Amino acid sequence: MSNDVQQEVKNLVKKHKITNPFELAQRMNINVWFLDLPDGVRGYYYRVLNRRYIAINKNYPYEIQRFVCAHELGHDRLHPGMGYYFIEDNTLFNPGKLERQANHFAVMLLTHNAEMIEGETIEQFYARHGIPKEIIGKI
Template sequence: MDIEQQVKKIVKKHKTICPFELTDYLNIHVRYYDLPANVFGLYKRVNKQSFIVLNQDHSYTIQRFTCAHELGHHFLHRALGYFFIEEHTLFHPGKFEREANRFAERLLTYRAEMIEGETIEQFYARHGIPKEIIGKI
């Protein structure tokens, strides 16, 4: 199933595009920690429990996008851990990060349309997607 179909299925089932509401529905625990500034968040599964850790010092907009990104890992890469990929495979984690970015972008812009004359930067800003994501999807 491709990312757009996955997002459509999730939104249809849970009737929301809000990543924080989705974590509640899916019983994924969200925690906020003092992380290094360059660490936005992470997804971890421990004993069949899923956790998303977000950087407490980032803005709500960044936390919301990061939560959606980490949900992408939950749905797309649940069995794969970043550190496992980095240490034990020949895969470059960038592929999985781009897929999680695409999942977040598709979720946060689900059924949204660009306004005539609107740039992609304006469209993303209107939907809480950081401009730094452009080119990383």
């Protein structure tokens, strides 16, 4: 699946020529809502009658919202027709297969064509690209 994730990101970036998940969602006609969600719920993706939605917790910092949007785009591209809640307790700290795939998609999208700087740690690389440190070792 790793190659499938990488290829999906590559195809998406090639088609739209951007990596910003908010702009990608807009171009893909996915409605992005910023809502006051319960604590621990960063966001979720769902589809109703061929309309697609990403809800993002408006109480989180921009970098987390950006990662959540990229993660939910991963569900849209990799798991069509399914909706998954991106709940902190069940994804970042104990991810299942589909959540790991969506996290991998988000990391690949947000680091597309980026290279590590000599001497840079994975923690520094992720921080430079706005990827939560909790993702390290979870994809």
